Amino acid sequence: MNKKLITGLALASMTSMGVMAKTMSEEPKSNDPYIWLEEVEGKKALEWVEKNNEKSLGYLQSKPLYKELYAKNLEVYNSDERIPYVSQMGDFFYNFWRDDENPRGLWRRTTLEEYKKENPEWEIVLNLDELAEKEDENWVYKGTNCLYPDYDRCLINLSRGGADATVVREFDMNKKSFVEDGFQLPEAKSSLSWIDKDTLYVGTDFGKGSMTDSGYPRVVKVWERGQPLEKAKTVFEGEKDNVWNAGMVIHDGDEKYQIIYQGIDFYSSDIYMSTDHGLVKMDRPKDSDFSGIINGQLLLELKSDWTIGDKTYKQASLLSISIDDFMAGKKTFTEVLVPDSRTSIASVSMTKDHVLVTTLKDVSSELYRYTYNDGEWSHEQIDMPELGTLSVTGTSDEHNNFFINYQNFLTPSSLYYFDAEKESTAVLKSLPEFFDASPYKVEQHFAEAKDGTKIPYFLIMAKDTVLDGKNPTLLFGYGGFEVSLRPSYSATVGIDWLEQGGVYALANIRGGGEYGPAWHQAALKENRHIAFSDFIRVAEDLIERKVTSKNKLGIRGGSNGGLLVGTVATMRPDLYEAVVCQVPLLDMKRFNKLLAGASWMGEYGNPDNEDEWNYIKTYSPYHNVDEDTEYPKIFFTTSTRDDRVHPGHARKMVAKMTDQGHDLLYYENTEGGHGGAANNEQSAKLNALVYTYLADQLMD
Numbered sequence: 001m002n003k004k005l006i007t008g009l010a011l012a013s014m015t016s017m018g019v020m021a022k023t024m025s026e027e028p029k030s031n032d033p034y035i036w037l038e039e040v041e042g043k044k045a046l047e048w049v050e051k052n053n054e055k056s057l058g059y060l061q062s063k064p065l066y067k068e069l070y071a072k073n074l075e076v077y078n079s080d081e082r083i084p085y086v087s088q089m090g091d092f093f094y095n096f097w098r099d100d101e102n103p104r105g106l107w108r109r110t111t112l113e114e115y116k117k118e119n120p121e122w123e124i125v126l127n128l129d130e131l132a133e134k135e136d137e138n139w140v141y142k143g144t145n146c147l148y149p150d151y152d153r154c155l156i157n158l159s160r161g162g163a164d165a166t167v168v169r170e171f172d173m174n175k176k177s178f179v180e181d182g183f184q185l186p187e188a189k190s191s192l193s194w195i196d197k198d199t200l201y202v203g204t205d206f207g208k209g210s211m212t213d214s215g216y217p218r219v220v221k222v223w224e225r226g227q228p229l230e231k232a233k234t235v236f237e238g239e240k241d242n243v244w245n246a247g248m249v250i251h252d253g254d255e256k257y258q259i260i261y262q263g264i265d266f267y268s269s270d271i272y273m274s275t276d277h278g279l280v281k282m283d284r285p286k287d288s289d290f291s292g293i294i295n296g297q298l299l300l301e302l303k304s305d306w307t308i309g310d311k312t313y314k315q316a317s318l319l320s321i322s323i324d325d326f327m328a329g330k331k332t333f334t335e336v337l338v339p340d341s342r343t344s345i346a347s348v349s350m351t352k353d354h355v356l357v358t359t360l361k362d363v364s365s366e367l368y369r370y371t372y373n374d375g376e377w378s379h380e381q382i383d384m385p386e387l388g389t390l391s392v393t394g395t396s397d398e399h400n401n402f403f404i405n406y407q408n409f410l411t412p413s414s415l416y417y418f419d420a421e422k423e424s425t426a427v428l429k430s431l432p433e434f435f436d437a438s439p440y441k442v443e444q445h446f447a448e449a450k451d452g453t454k455i456p457y458f459l460i461m462a463k464d465t466v467l468d469g470k471n472p473t474l475l476f477g478y479g480g481f482e483v484s485l486r487p488s489y490s491a492t493v494g495i496d497w498l499e500q501g502g503v504y505a506l507a508n509i510r511g512g513g514e515y516g517p518a519w520h521q522a523a524l525k526e527n528r529h530i531a532f533s534d535f536i537r538v539a540e541d542l543i544e545r546k547v548t549s550k551n552k553l554g555i556r557g558g559s560n561g562g563l564l565v566g567t568v569a570t571m572r573p574d575l576y577e578a579v580v581c582q583v584p585l586l587d588m589k590r591f592n593k594l595l596a597g598a599s600w601m602g603e604y605g606n607p608d609n610e611d612e613w614n615y616i617k618t619y620s621p622y623h624n625v626d627e628d629t630e631y632p633k634i635f636f637t638t639s640t641r642d643d644r645v646h647p648g649h650a651r652k653m654v655a656k657m658t659d660q661g662h663d664l665l666y667y668e669n670t671e672g673g674h675g676g677a678a679n680n681e682q683s684a685k686l687n688a689l690v691y692t693y694l695a696d697q698l699m700d
């Protein structure tokens with residue numbers, strides 16, 4: 001944790017197995033006849049999974065197309081012709097790499113000079129395959145937290161089977177080995193941050209009462225080297241109904257700021273600065289994002305209007321102020337960036353001396369570099385290709401150089417290197433074209449919602465596509481948590497769908513972040529139906545334009561997108577011929593009691609509150625499916641090891657629909673976590689299953 005503070009959507013990656021076992025034991029008796037399927041590893045439940053897997057796999061894998069797609073997908077996933085994206089620590093550039101010889105992966109490093117070569121030499125830091133074999137564990141690498149500025153010690157997160165919960169171990173970067181008697185934590189959802197080489201902030205499962213209802217750390221302690229964990233000093237205790245609490249350290253040059261983050265709900269927080277006088281709460285809007293500290297300037301991104309005296313700072317603005325002035329109670333902010341109605345801030349990152357702001361203008365990226373000098377901010381746009389997605393990567397607090405990834409639907413990723421000394425960008429590495437993009441084109445259209453709002457969506461299709469309503473079309477959506485769906489290159493979409501004659505559509509519906517906080521907030525809680533109606537309108541617009549027709553239209557979504565497609569499939573089953581519902585939320589009465597579900601009540605509402613359940617129940621797929629309605633043959637997928645969205649959602653929905661007499665398919669990977677796949681082989685298999693199903697449903 002250096003100049004910026006992780007907030008907001010970072011919560012999505014901090015869930016854990018910790019609450020998986022308690023789901024059944026701590027809940028009052030339910031009249032839900034399928035609740036036994038929430039016993040993730042219960043004998044009866046796993047027998048049910050095996051039976052349904054056998055049926056679906058037998059059906060889909062018998063199709064000739066499955067074997068063809070699986071082989072092609074695996075070749076892509078295992079290809080060495082991938083960009084080895086890097087993060088910079090000190091003089092080294094680190095990368096995690098999987099291929100057919102190393103399915104669990106290699107954590108490795110190289111120098112900048114070497115990295116610029118076409119085939120750089122890599123120094124292996126940790127071999128996950130060797131470690132897994134030695135320890136007889138199904139280890140999946142889940143990232144590291146390294147000690148600034150020397151980076152000679154790291155905390156490595158290892159997951160069993162791809163779950164979000166991790167075992168944490170201290171690693172010596174010089175010896176390239178785990179530290180005997182070093183900092184270690186057993187499997188849990190933990191939050192750790194280095195204070196110094198011998199001291200950590202730690203939040204983990206300390207025992208009864210130490211976790212929030214969402215399954216995140218409630219208690220923050222300071223842990224000294226050599227000290228038993230139970231002896232660590234408590235420095236902060238949040239509330240049981242908080243989402244998560246954590247201690248963090250932010251570095252700005254030689255300055256070090258110790259922060260306590262209290263996540264009140266998914267979108268609001270209190271942040272405390274550790275001072276000589278104890279913890280001091282920052283006076284800021286609870287829903288604002290603390291974007292970091294650079295050159296003594298605190299950066300805040302507003303999610304709602306903020307009025308101070310006679311001045312109102314607009315929603316979505318990026319503000320700055322001297323951190324010393326701010327902590328002294330002053331509120332003289334500078335407006336660094338105030339986006340217009342067509343623009344949103346996609347990301348804020350930092351180098352040694354600059355702030356890099358990626359924006360979206362009608363869902364296409366632009367990149368700006370901001371510099372603070374003599375009390376003022378100046379900026380310039382970084383010259384990059386248009387009409388695509390830009391992602392800043394490989395930044396360092398010690399340098400002003402950085403990497404930029406560019407891609408669009410038909411252009412593979414290219415990694416640009418910005419050389420601060422030369423003030424120029426150049427392509428350093430590029431992906432090959434995994435499919436021939438020349439026959440295809442990309443269009444952006446806008447469907448008009450009932451309230452007049454223009455809902456953008458992208459179409460990728462053959463240049464000679466005839467608009468006769470006969471084109472097999474797959475519509476993808478998400479619509480939640482202020483997540484923006486941007487133009488991206490997907491070899492599997494190209495090979496598995498476009499080359500089979502399909503049309504691909506991507507919907508930028510409300511609930512996402514494509515046009516900033518207001519676009520997201522328009523579909524929160526009681527307004528959730530707006531996300532669903534936007535998606536339905538895009539589907540209808542595809543039909544009205546004669547791109548496709550009801551019997552040629554399929555939809556796909558995962559996680560919150562699984563809720564999206566599950567809901568619209570029950571609302572408008574007549575509109576679709578195929579539905580791919582992956583790692584979904586579906587039982588919206590119990591979502592807040594399953595795994596990390598309580599953390600999402602800021603998005604959906606609290607189903608235990610009667611007033612809020614009254615609107616949630618109108619769309620909860622599990623409660624709206626019935627035996628008298630004809631539904632498309634839905635394909636549900638999930639993972640036993642998904643400790644973010646409970647597999648019970650998909651299991652129960654399938655069991656209920658099966659008993660109602662509906663025809664459907666179900667596949668549960670026994671590994672894979674929330675991503676649904678733990679390695680390249682599983683990813684190749686999952687996508688081959690999905691596109692075989694879609695071809696079977698939509699293509700003649």
